[in-house]
Amino acid sequence: MAGTPEERIAELGLELPEVVAPAGSYVPTARTGSLVYTAGQVPMVEGKLTVTGKVGAEVTPEQAAEQARICALNALAALKAEIGELSRVVRIVKVVGFVASTPDFTGQPKVINGASDLLGEVFGEAGRHARSAVGVAALPLDAAVEVELIAEVS
Template sequence: MTTPEERIAELGLELPEVVAPLASYVPAVRTGSLVYTSGQVPFVKGEPIVTGKVGAEVTLEQAQEAARVCALNAIAALRAEVGELSRVTRIVKVVGFVASAPGFFGQPQVVNGASDLLGEVFGEAGRHARSAVGVTVLPRDVPVEVELIAELGG
């Protein structure tokens, strides 16, 4: 059985360095068997991959890719907190925030970018409850922010 780290490599991806917090918080917190990540934005090497509102400056496809990057950053924060991703027994919940232009109603489709990656990496354990919320603006004018809750075994 392949590990989540091996699946990430098979997807041609690499876990990035954990994004430095933009304010007064930590990237992840463990309490008991749960790990909560802070909201992760679509940064690659310290810079946003896209900015603007979905449905205006940002297309649905660009936003889905941004959500995927957010999820990869959340996985990196999770791994930094727990050491090995094979310790994750379940992705419990994902919350995605989508900076939306007026009249854009595709928030669930945007956050699918994150959900799909979590399924690819964690398999059945990556299936999760989820919220996809439209908002006016996000930090650094990014179009998407994603946070997650993961459960650890043994």
Template sequence: MGSPEERLEELGLALPEVVAPLASYVPAVRSGGHVYISGQVPMVDGAPAGTGKVGAEVTLERAAELARICALNAIAALKSEVGELSSVRRIVKITGFVASDPSFTGHPKVVNGASDLIGEVFGEAGVHARSAVGVAALPLDVPVEVEMIAEVG
């Protein structure tokens, strides 16, 4: 199946520059055999790729696309910490935060955008635990944010 970097290339994806922190934190921290990736928002070329609330201004389908961008940014942050993505033994957990209209209940389907990309890139090592949480608002008015924990060797 090839390395995660090869899978990214097959998918036609290039890892972006690591998104600069929006406050007082770092994009990734390694502790023992785990790397904790800070919440990643759907930034593309230094700007949000979308804003608004899911179920109001943002469709579920667009929110899932934005979650995929968040996951790509998380992979970039992971690679910046570990060097080669082939050192990832497993993606342990993803947490997705969805800024949504109070009546919206499709949070898991939004976060599937991130989970599906992780599976495409990491294969069996990308099978992970997950939470999908609805929130009132996110930084920069983005609709979705994704954080990730990876085990590395």
């Protein structure tokens, strides 16, 4: 893969947003040694959610996967604010995705692929990660998806 992660984001027609302000008593990232943990990111775009509700009811799996992609972009913005340049990412170690879904919806892994696929497009092999995709009853602000990540940095 040629270019910096920021250049690859631009090639995808995306841009890193401003870091989403915490909605509670926490910080957007926490660093310990060479690991940076992001807080859970909901799919805020310019300060608001564009999609709300449960996957399997008001939200389609395809819409939710796009929302997961936005969550990952927000997590990358928080990560960049912590480390300065995304080229300092050695690898994405782990992604945890939460999907607000109806009790009968079982496609959480496909929804969180929206985040995982973006990380692969941005970081290549270094974007491959361990992952959990969990269905939950509700998320903050009635978001359909929330994503957090752990990155190893230099």
